[in-house]
Amino acid sequence: MLSLLSRLERAADSGGTVTFVSGDTSIAVPWSQLHDEARASAAALQHRGIGPGRHVAILAPTTRALVTAIQATWLAGATIVVLPLPMRLASIEEFIAQTRERVRRADTDLLLIDPDLAPYLESRPGDPPSLVLTELIEVGTRLGAGAYQRPADDLDALAILQFTSGSTSEPKGVMLPQRVLGANLDACIEAGQLQDDDVFVSWLPLYHDMGLVGMLSIPMTTGRDLVLGAPQDFLGSPARWMRWISDHRGTVTAGPNFSWVLATRALRRATDLDLSSLRIALNGAEPVDPRTVEAFVEAGAPFGLRPGAIFPAFGMAELAIGGTFPEPMRGLRTDAVDRRVLESERYAAPAEPAAEGTREFALLGRPLPGLEIRIADPDSGRPLAEREVGELEIRGTSVTPGYYRNPEATAAMFRDGWLRTGDLGYLVGGELVLCGRIKDVIIIGGRNIFPEDVERAVAEIDGVRAGNVIAFGVEGAKGKEQMVVVAESRADDPDGLRRLVHHRAMEVVGAPPHDIVLVTPGTLPKTSSGKLQRSLCRAKYLSRELQPVH
CATH class of the missing domain: 3.40.50.12780 (ANL, N-terminal domain)
Structure with a gap:
């Protein structure tokens, strides 16, 4: 090596270039x-x-x-x-x-x-x-x-x-x-x-x-070509991302799920773009929403975007980055499962995609060369069979040796030589499907409620800021867990919006929120990479630090 x-x-010595772009300017x-x-x-x-x-x-x-x-x-x-x-x-x-x-x-x-x-x-x-x-x-x-x-x-x-x-x-x-x-x-x-002639485009x-x-x-x-912009340039005008790909004939790009939502909105207003060069449009770093992907493909079609370019993948810092990749140019593939069986039995029972009570997950491909993956029981570590839901574990050449000067966290991260990811998922034909984070699952009436389901559904309501909804569990009466939904909003009718949130949560997961808190934009805690911090939001809620909109 x-x-x-x-x-x-x-x-x-490759002859390649790095092009720094900012706004409408570029320097190669x-x-x-x-x-x-x-x-x-x-x-x-x-x-x-x-x-x-x-x-x-x-x-x-x-x-x-x-x-x-x-x-x-x-x-x-x-x-x-x-x-x-x-x-x-x-x-x-x-x-x-x-x-x-x-x-x-x-x-x-x-x-x-x-x-x-x-x-x-x-x-x-x-x-x-x-x-x-x-x-x-x-x-x-x-x-x-x-x-x-x-x-x-x-x-x-x-x-x-x-x-x-x-x-x-x-x-x-x-x-x-x-x-x-x-x-x-x-x-x-x-x-x-x-x-060798790939052109990476990134913000x-x-x-x-x-x-x-x-x-x-x-x-x-x-030495491959790279077109590099800054996050603030993208967030200030998401259309720039698509423009950079078009102008520089980008072939490889990547972003978390929320960024593809912003790109889709930009494409619906765009003109004079050519996205036909794009070969890998990687969606990762946070749960992949098939509806987001489908909307992006539809919005990009008039500009030559090939559906096969969509590349849902899994990665994490403990692997350097890449964990599982799909086959290039195959596009989005999903697995439809029975939501009730998934939540009550932790088993991904196949279901008809369009049927009521069905949940669709993106297939995230197979482990990269040098890596092995398995699904294990989170408590016992017992390997699980295909479609049984458990904790994703990984071992191989790309796995970190541990956390810096943190032997306790390092020891907790590994079990019998396998890296414990903290992610819940299952395998289908050797491919990975992720359901959510173990720490974030809300258990109500013996059912495992995945907060992402509630968050995505509530985010679609007019008056709620997309990508700025957090659902989590709190201990209620007699030690039973209850669900709380916190959403950023500028709604003129907070009470009416809370009723809509209540009904939407019932429609999606069949469980009513114990409390619905509407807060002003910019309130929800996020990590440096923009991920929602459910644990911190829960702590702020319990300590009454969240200031609700009245």
């Missing part, structure tokens, strides 16, 4: 040029004592400087810790506190920071030294790439310390040695049948595993 440094050096930079700039910045890092075994935390928006700093850190032989940016400006104090905590937990030796963010993190006693990104580049320019000293190859060296999103617990530092990262990159390339944040590993590291280490 090639080392990370050897991969970067080989990619520099050959990977060879960025590599030279990164070697100079690596020399600047080495000048400050950064080398193998050192940890470099980076806090910056998606820019050429950030990408250069990531490669420079690797070239110096050090570990990167890409820190999340704040989701909402109103949470700046919480963002600063969380950033300091991650910097501390990562045993950071040097903090590289964007000049615009530097004033928010003034140095305190005990903090690691910091350096503004522009200064790193200036020092590197003075030293030159010739001053760079290449460290020895080391497949066991820690390449990435990737903090989990914290959607169900406190963020933990996932260790990704070069050996694990390389195995997953190679597996993704093989399973995705990636081609995903580089502090998230899908953006950092899936959409940046693959082209950066292979």
